[in-house]
Amino acid sequence: MGLSVEVQLANLAGTAAFAQLIAPQLQADDWLLLEGEMGSGKTTLVRHLVAALGGNADAVSSPSYALMNAYVARLPVWHVDAWRLHDDEGFAALGLDDLAAGGLVIVEWPSRIPELANLSCAWRLHLRSFGGDERAAKLSVPLGRPMPDLPPLLPASASAPVAMP
């Protein structure tokens, strides 16, 4: 596992700013594994990432039913939601190894896909919600890749963080 850092996202603008800061670091054949409970903001982050990659944010939707969406951006983006995958067969049926060539693969609920557990060449992001619009984002970069320059609080202009109960 590579370097990791935790960033506080004060609100939706913080999530958008976070997406803009990491998007330039994402390359073809990268995997981005998005952990976090329901409503923690995984799909919302994907929407901002696709926009930051030059794609159409409005094209982004939760692929819970379709299992996988494809978006056109600076590099092709494959968006998987593993919530409904219950066995290896489901994952294999996606044919991701072929599809991923030259693109970015983003997976929500990666813990449901055993094959992804030990992927050392993946970006891992764990989002946590505290009830309001604030989120904590723990980012791990792929082995051998530099950590993006991230301030501890986003947006950088946000006022001092509200104390957690």
Ligand SMILES: Nc1ncnc2c1ncn2[C@@H]1O[C@H](COP(=O)(O)OP(=O)(O)OP(=O)(O)O)[C@@H](O)[C@H]1O
């Ligand atoms: N700072 C924030 N970052 C992301 N989402 C936020 C933030 N503040 C509020 N929200 C809201 O929280 C909700 C997050 O929903 P979203 O569908 O992105 O979650 P998810 O993690 O993908 O859930 P699921 O596991 O069901 O797919 C949205 O309604 C979004 O507007």
Ligand SMILES: [Mg+2]
């Ligand atoms: Mg989602």
